[in-house]
Amino acid sequence: MKDVSQKPDSLRIARATATLHAPPDCIELLRSGETEKGDPLKTARVAGILAAKRTDELIPLCHPLPIHRADVSYELADDFVRVIAEVQTIGPTGVEMEALTAASIAALTIYDMLKPYAEPDELHIEDCRLERKTGGKSHHRRKLASPRDAAVIVLSDTVAAGQGRDTAGAFVRDALGEAGFTPVDYRVIADDAQALGDVLRQQVDAGVALVVTVGGTGLGPRDLTVDTVRPLIDVEIPGIMEAARAFGQRRMPFAMLSRGVAGYARDTLVMTFPGSRGGASESLAATLPGIVHLLDTVRPGGRHAGGYGEES
Numbered sequence: 646m647k648d649v650s651q652k653p654d655s656l657r658i659a660r661a662t663a664t665l666h667a668p669p670d671c672i673e674l675l676r677s678g679e680t681e682k683g684d685p686l687k688t689a690r691v692a693g694i695l696a697a698k699r700t701d702e703l704i705p706l707c708h709p710l711p712i713h714r715a716d717v718s719y720e721l722a723d724d725f726v727r728v729i730a731e732v733q734t735i736g737p738t739g740v741e742m743e744a745l746t747a748a749s750i751a752a753l754t755i756y757d758m759l760k761p762y763a764e765p766d767e768l769h770i771e772d773c774r775l776e777r778k779t780g781g782k783s784h785h786r787r788k789l790a791s792p793r794d795a796a797v798i799v800l801s802d803t804v805a806a807g808q809g810r811d812t813a814g815a816f817v818r819d820a821l822g823e824a825g826f827t828p829v830d831y832r833v834i835a836d837d838a839q840a841l842g843d844v845l846r847q848q849v850d851a852g853v854a855l856v857v858t859v860g861g862t863g864l865g866p867r868d869l870t871v872d873t874v875r876p877l878i879d880v881e882i883p884g885i886m887e888a889a890r891a892f893g894q895r896r897m898p899f900a901m902l903s904r905g906v907a908g909y910a911r912d913t914l915v916m917t918f919p920g921s922r923g924g925a926s927e928s929l930a931a932t933l934p935g936i937v938h939l940l941d942t943v944r945p946g947g948r949h950a951g952g953y954g955e956e957s
Contacts, residue, residue, distance in 0.1 A: 646706050651930045652737035653892060657780030659732050661744035663752040663773040666725045671759045671768075675719075675726055685758040686719055689728070693717035693751030697732045697743040707742050710734045715743070717751045728752045741775050749773055787933050789825030790941045793854035796830040797821070798844055800860035800870055801920060805835040813925035814859040817918065820929055824937065826855065836860070836867040845877055849913045854940055856913055857929075860920030862905040870917050871904045878915060881908035885916060885932050892931030893924060900924065907932075914939065 667675075678684035694715045701709040714733040719726055730747035732740040752770045759768060799814035811833055818831045830853070834840045841858070848856045861870030875881075885907035893900030903924065905917040914936070918928045 646708060647738075649708060649737040650896070651926065653888075653931050653934070654735050654737055655780045656735050657733070657739045657778070659740045659744035659778040660776045661730050661741070661748040661774065662776055663728045663730075663748040663770060664725050665728065665752045665755050665759075665770050666768065667759055668763055668767050669723055671763050672721060672724060672726065674759065674762060675721060675755070680758050681761060682758045685755045686726075688758065689751040689754035690717040692754040693728070693730050693747040696750035697730065697740075697747040700743045700746045703746060704742055708738050710736045710738070710740060710743065712740070712743065715747060717747060726755060728755070739778055739780065741778055745773060745775060786937050786941075787824055789937055792825055792827045793940055794828055794830075795821050795826040795855040795857070796848050796853050797832075798841065798856065798858045799831075799833040799920075800836050800841060800858060801833060802835050802867065804833050811859075812922045813918070813920055816922060817857055817859055817925050817929055820926075820933075821855070821857070824933060836869060838869045838873045841870065841873045842877070845874065845910070845915070849877070849910045849915075852911075853913050855936065856910075856915045858915070858917045859925050860918075862903045862917050862919050864902060864904070868904075871906055874915055874917055875906055877910045878906065878908035879910060881906065883907075885935065886928075888935065889918070889928035889931045893919075893927045896927060897923065900927070 674680050675685055678686065694717060697715040698712050701707045712732060712734055716731055718729045720729065728748050728751045730744045730751060732743040732747060734740050756768055756770060797814050797818045799811050801809065801811065803809040804811045814831065814833065818829050821829050832844070834844065845856065858870050858874065861868045886905040889905065890900050890903055903919050905919065907916040918925045
């Protein structure tokens, strides 16, 4: 199965349809709900909802998901019925297959209940398709619309002294590059407040769009990043690192000990990530959609979904 453990949860909705063609007298049976097996539409609705909830048991490698809402409705014409399935979850991956399975099984159930009243060539199912989906990367982008510059500052006495190798900062650097940040300045310095302050002020003076520090967010005597960064922040954005800690806490019980802060120092967004590879990667996974949205839309003052600038 595909690993989705590093994907943040989001509200995801999928809508799928399937069409069952049948003779007009069979469509009338659907309208009346009178067949020897009972009401086909009501029965098929229950079958479709159950199918959505059990899709992971039917399709290999499909992730089990909590189904928060599933429903099946219909559009009746003279010689066909259109089955409409909509499924909703809050999770790390979408419910497209759940919606498609619900539509398919509901259509098959109607087929089964109508087959005593029609010849085999008079019933057929076609055009099972996904009509739309929302949530996830299709609606919460993880890549900038246009390039912005960034800097990654790694704080580590060990790495700066050449006694160790940085993996956390290098990961963040490469991931930012994949998200459309360019150029991405990357440097390693010792855990030194003066050195960090000097580098940060240089980046802020240069108007760099994003600066991410990696390391020094804990509670040790050399963890000085947060105390150095906080006085430079003009507009704090608590939700950024709150999201990172909440994401990390579901994966490792020590994420709550990170003191990371984030906010704007003039026109530069500054974020402080933990120094471990896992902590840094999880922090970026949790915050990247928000960072992209902030830099692309909110900070420049553009319109965005749900914002006051959006016409009703």
